[in-house]
Each structure stands twice: as structure tokens, then as C-alpha cells.
Amino acid sequence: MMIPLPLFVAIPLTTSFIVPFFGQKTKGIATLLANIATTCLLVLSIYVLITGQTGIYQLGKWSIPIGINLVLDGLSALLLLTISIVSFAAMLFSIQYMEQYTAKPKYLCLFLLMVSGMNGVVLSGDIFNMFVFLEIASIASYALVGFGCEHEELEASFKYMVLGSVASMFILFGIGLVYGITGTLNFAYISKIIQSAGLNNGLYFALGMFIVGFGLKAALVPFHAWLPDAHPSAPAPISAMLSGVLIKALGVYALVRIIFNIFGVSIPIGWILVTLGVLSMVIGVFLAVGQWDFKRLLAYHSISQMGYVVLGVGIGAVVLAQGKDPAWASLAILGGLFHLINHSVFKSLLFLTSGSIELSTGSRQLKQLGGLAEKMPMTRTMCTIASAAIAGIPPFNGFWSKLLIVLAAVKAGFYGLAAVTVLVSLVTLISFLKVQRYVFLGDLPEKLSHVKESKGSMAWSMGILACLCIVMGLFLLWGPLRDQILTPAVQVLVQNLYSSDIISMQ
Amino acid sequence: MENLEFYILLLFVIVGALVAVETKNLLSAVICIGAAGFGGSLMFLFLRAPDIAITQIVVEVLALVILIRVTISRDKTFISGDWELVGVIFSVGFLLIIFLAGIKVFDSLPEFGSPSFVANSELQDTASQHYIEHGVNDTGAANIVTSVILDYRAYDTLGEATVLFTSIVGAVIILRKHSRTPLEIGS
């Protein structure tokens, strides 16, 4: 049965409009409604992935260039899965965690609006429509970063909002340029015109604006100023959503979709992606080593792990543009996309563990913690699994995707890049050993003697993410599962039949 | 020059913006922004976009009320103009480079008077041509802009209404008095 695509946006949107009706007394019903919404989003996205449904959905029964259409192909199905996994786990976690804040129904409303914004961006086949839904997800995340109304949180959300609005203005100016030159707003028709008429310097400038705008949203290195402040000051489930999936769905997905499917891959663009990736990797990890605040350390690691994803996709772009064997390019892109979904799982698990530690001990500074191993055994195992995954230790999922990226770099002949990747992965391992040493081993300070383990929904959500970390290695190894989930996403980017498919499918 | 009025109005908006950026007094900065906005709305009227002119003026009034609300009640309306030279020189130079790169780009856009659906209508039947010809028949609305907003691209307007809804709920959250429940668990 074909699932109508607008359901992915309509369900969270309608629930988010209903939820603010419930006041402080009846917030139990609001929490229940919100969880039902995220659960059925998860079920829908799994169903869509299993049946391998692809296709377009014309809104209002208008044909392609006149109305807006929603596009579902391998790449957007993969992103939908990541969004629903992380939002399901974060919603489950926030049932108990958000008791320490007031105005919970409004928090749930904004959370669901962020999810519907991201679903809208991933599904939309129209460039201005992608901008509007990007704006929804960003404004919801600005407000959620400043949810606690403390000194640091307000300053962080102001800095994040200013940079986010500047990025949106760059993107809107780019859309204006693209509309001025090509005359349409639809992805398929724009790429058809670009393939036939070629790129003039107006479109190059528009592409530069898109790279700056979406680079700011994806917090790649030259534009990463807002991320180390925004993520630590957000409440834990929100920072899990932010670095888990928001910078991917809004930043990397949009960048990849525009570069690969619309503007077409060329050697300079590929090298720009590779340099952005390498810069993010190296600078992110070296800034992370010196951090003593647990969540700031995780935020810097998000930047460096995003560098991995962009590097993998960049190597694929360069290999495609040089016309070498597309099998290598698909290997690199497979590594990049697989790392994207892996990173969203283990990074959100790390942020959730930091949230549960912060809730029980009340502080995030590594120096003030210590010896929590016996007091909080479950959180300790979760944190060790996630740290092993992010550092790339074999049985866990992080190892496989980093291995793929290193293999692709070696096969494509960039030995320097492969060496840098391994070095950065080692430094990540060192910094996460430091985290283990200071948080869980060592002597328990007397003031933390009364610390209790977090139980109930927080334990459940962390548990789900932890076993995903272990199981997701199979995504790559087990043939049929890989062809169902990862290969279609890679083919979308490598073969670039995007516009011809859509116009034929009309 | 045939569209002289656009140059005058755009010059007025640019001067208003420059004064707003450089002035020391916050209140006069907000007033200059208001003047620039009204100049922009007049320009929309001359660019044959009455819908946008109405919305721009009215949104401008509310934005001014919000902005003045912030500046007037705060006693300190004068800001200390500390010009740290290095940052200003670097950013002005950087922006100059972007501006020069931008100038060269605009000749690839179709000439000012002819919109894009006229310029490259031979490439493929653009949507705007369809909206103008069949707008009234398809949607029954005489105002084609409203038919585009609420019928052809109604999904955009749903996103639009949600953006406003998110920012209002966000503002309510940020302006609430008690942000944390008194019973602090664990800290």
C-alpha cells in the first residue's frame, strides 16, 4: 500500500497544534499525544524503507512545474529513518527529563514542529518549499536552545539565531538568483535547465551562496562558531536532536541534494567539499581535546564527525567528476551516508547519557564528577558503548563507516586524507578515554554520594539507541539489508537520474 | 533613464539603512529602519505588487511597535561607539570583495524589465505563464497572487503559518517567568 507522503508532515504538525491546548495540570495527555505521534512516524518511515517505496506526490493535483510536489527516493527515505529514530528516542527521554522545566506542553509543541520541519525539508521537491520548512525547523530550534532562560542559554540562543538568520538570508538570495536565471522553482526543472543550458557565473554565485548558507546550517568549520555554545546550553534531548539530526537534515542533506542532483558534480565543487570536510575533522577534534565541559566536548566532536560525512561525500564527488570508476565513488558516498546515520545514533546516545548524568549529579564539568561507575552502572555501559562506537572500535557501527571512508580515500589515491582520517579517529579515542576516566573511574566525591541511577523512560530510550549502535554494523555487512537501506541512497547520488526520473514519473 | 523612480526609492532605502547602521542613538536607528521599510513598501507599489505593499506597510508598523518597545523603555539609548579598527577594516574589505564578485554576476540575470518567464519561455512552459493564463479558471479567484498562495502553492502557506506559530510559541517560552520547577532534582 503506497503511503501518502504528506502524512510525514501532517501528523507531527497537527499534533503540535493540538498540544498547546493542554495546561500545566493535564500535561500527561500532551506527553502521551506527542509520543504517539513520534511512534507512528517511526513505524511509517520503517514501512516506507522496507517496501522500498519511491515516487512523487503532487500537492493539490497540480502537475510538476505548476504546483509543489513531494519526492521520496532512497536518500530521503534514509534521512526520514534517521530523523524518526532520533526523535523517537529523544521524545521518550524527555518524558522524565523535562520535569525540571516548566511549560512542558509548549516544549512538546516546538519539538514536534522541529520534527515536521525536518521531514518537510527532506521530502520537498521544490527549492522555496525546502527554505520554508528549513525556516520552521530552525526557528523551533532557536527557541528550544533558549528553553532554560539562564544566562548562558539566552546568549547562546541569540548567537545561534543571528547566524541562522544570516544563513537563511543567504539561501533566500541564492533561490532568488536561481529563479531569476532559470525561471522555475522545481528541483527537477532547474536541473534539467542546468544540464541543457550549462552553468553561467550567476549560477556559480548562487551555488556559492548555497554552500555558505547550508554550510552555516551544517556547522562546517569556517562557520561553526554557533555550535559549541548552542548545543551544550540546550536541554539534553534537544541537543541530542540538534547534533544528532538537525545539522544533517538541514545542512548536509540539502548541500548534497543541491550539489549532486541539481548543479551537477564538478571537480572544483568536489575539492571544496573535501577541504570543508578535512578542516572540520581536524579543527573539531583538536578543539575538543582541551574541553572540560562534557557537553561542549561532545559538541566539538559533532563538528569533527560531520567532517567525516562531508569528506566521504566529497571524495565521491571528486571521483565522479574525474570520471574514474563509479564503483569507487559509490564506495566513498556509501561510507559518508552510513557514517551520517551512525553518527546520529551514537552522538544522540552520548548527549542523552550526559543529560542523565547532569540530572542526577547536577553538573557537567568533568573535574567535579568521578567514580560514577558503581552508582550509575546502566548509564556507564551506555556511555562506554557510545564512546566505543564514536571512536571506531571494531564491533560497533562507527568502525565500519570510518573503515569505508578510509578505504575509499586509499582507493581514490588520496593517501594523505586516509592518514588524516585515521589520526583524527585516534585523537577521538583519546578524548573519549579521558571522558571515561574522569566521569566513571576515579574516586567518588563525597557530595555525589546520594546520586541515584536514572530509570524509567530515560533508561529505555538510552537502551534502544545502545542496541542500535551494536546492531547497525549489520546494515553494511548483511547483503539484503544493505541493498534495502543504503544502496538506493547511494545510487540516487551517483547516477544523478533525479530530474529525468521525476519528469518521467509525472 | 526610464525607471527613474526605482533608483530614487532604492537610494532612499539604502541611505535610510546606512543611517540606521551608523547612528549612535538606538531610537533614531529604529526610526530610520521604519523609514527604509516604508520606502521599500512604496517601491513594491511601483513594482506593481499591491498585495506585498499592503502587507509590508502593516508588518512594518507592528515591527516598529516591537522595536520601539525594546529601545524606549531601556534607559541607556546611547551606545558607546568603540571602533576597534582591525575588525571593521577586515570585514569591510571582505564585504567589498563579495560585492565586486556580486556585481559581475548580475548581467547573467535577464534584463530588469523582462521577467524570467518571458526571457526563457522558449526553454519550457514556465509556471508563471500558466498562472496568468489559467489562474482565474482553475481557482476561481480574481487575484492571481492569492490563487498562487492558497491553491497552487498552498503547501508553502501552510509552512508559512507554521513559521509564525513557531516563533510566537518560542517567544512565549522565552518570556515566561519561572523557567525551572522549584523542586530541583539532584542539584
Next chain:
Amino acid sequence: MLYAMCFLLFIIGLYCVLVKKNMVKIVLGIVIMEYAVNLFLIMLGYRSGGIAPIVGQDEYTSGLVDASFIQASVDPLPQALVLTAIVISLGSLALMISICIRTYERYGTFDITQIRRLKG
């Protein structure tokens, strides 16, 4: 040339956001950038000597919009986009100003150099 002046307005807004130290001035910079982008979008759709895309009673005869309107009408699509962009800018302005007020209540100043509790 008009597009270049519009881009100059965009650059002025960007300059204000990058250089200015006062929070309200940064918000004004973003508002200027929004004006520039809205003006740029509407200028894309202008047709010299054109008329507003609203069909008059006399131009709609027997179910067909007559040719004079089709030749003269301005492009309606950018106007739909700008209507959305204006309301987005109002929404984000409201959120930014409420953040400014709340930080003023906490820090007592709008100057971001003194609000430097966060490093980096």
C-alpha cells in the same frame, strides 16, 4: 544596475551584523538583509510597463482572460514568495526581540562584549 544596488543593501545588512556590538543593532542588520532580499525577489518579476496580476472584471470575458492582460501582467510567483518571506521576517524579529529583552533583564546591557560569559 538596480540588482547591484539591491545587493549593496544586502551587504550593508551583513556589515551591520558582523561589526556592530549592540544586540538591537544586530537585529536591525538582519531586518535590513530581509528588506534587501524581498526587494530583489520582487524586482526579478517586474515587467516594464506591466500591470498588477489582478484580473479586472472587464478583462475576463466568457471564461477567458484576454490577451492584453496576459501580455502586460507582472510575474505573480515572486510576489507569493515575498509574502511568505515578509511574515517569516516578522516572526523571527519577534523571537529575536524577546531574546534581547530577556538577556537585558539578566545582564543589564545590550552590549555583546560585556555578555561574554560563554568563551569561544
Next chain:
Amino acid sequence: MKGMTVIVKTISSWVKMLVFLFGIYIILFGHITPGGGFAGGVILACSYVLIMLAFGREYAEENLSLKLASKLDCTGALIFIGIALIGFLYGGFSFFYNFIQQEYLADKDTAFHLISAGTIPLSNIAIGLKVGASLFLVLLLLSAFRLGESPEKEN
């Protein structure tokens, strides 16, 4: 803040009806003359802001309290997405299908009458209600905040 001088109060008590009527006109005739849901909604919010500035916050809060404004805001949004969903569930057509126009009014020549464009006037009204209520809510909050006590008593 007990509002401004008596002159302003008397004038604004008359002008607010005019502004309110103008806002409703802009919303209802949105699909015939320029204007529409957004502009009309903002004009409605302007009429309430006029009362708030002239008569002070307490007076404005009596006839449209904060809770009622946030409820109106949510109902306006729900009506709009409801119109979209009806088009979706109505015999399996697509999400934003203008079902009234395409099914019932397609052949009749109702181009320039008030009830002419199917779901467009309905969604105009829904958007006008939503924009008006939500902008009034923000402005009420912004002005309330300055006096130190915040209106959000219970949450």
C-alpha cells in the same frame, strides 16, 4: 501604565472599530482585491494593539485575555490544516486539493463574487484569525514583561 491622555482614548475608541472593520474587509475580499489572510490578520492585531497602547494593558487583557488569544491561535492553525486534510481525505484526492472549487463551482461562472474561489476564502479567514491572535499575544507579552511581573501566572 494607565494609558494615554483622554483625547487619545476617545479617538482610539472610535478608530479601533474602523481598523477592525478594515481588517475584516481585507481578509474577506482577499481573493478579489489585493490583500489576503496575512495582511488582514496583521491589521486586526493592529486594532488590538491600538487599544492596548491607548488604554493600558489591563483593559486590553479583559476583552482578549492571553489564554483566549493562544487558544484562538491554535484553533486558526487547526482550521487551516483541517481544510487541507479534508481535501486529502475527501475521496482520496491530494493534500491541498481545492475540493469545493474543482467539484462544485468549476462550471458555474462565479469569478468575481464573494463566495467564489472554493477553499481560498475559508483558508483566508483561518489565516487571518491565526495571524491576528498570535501577533496580539506577542505584543501583549512584550508589554507585560516590562512591568517585571510576567503574565504567565500558572506555567
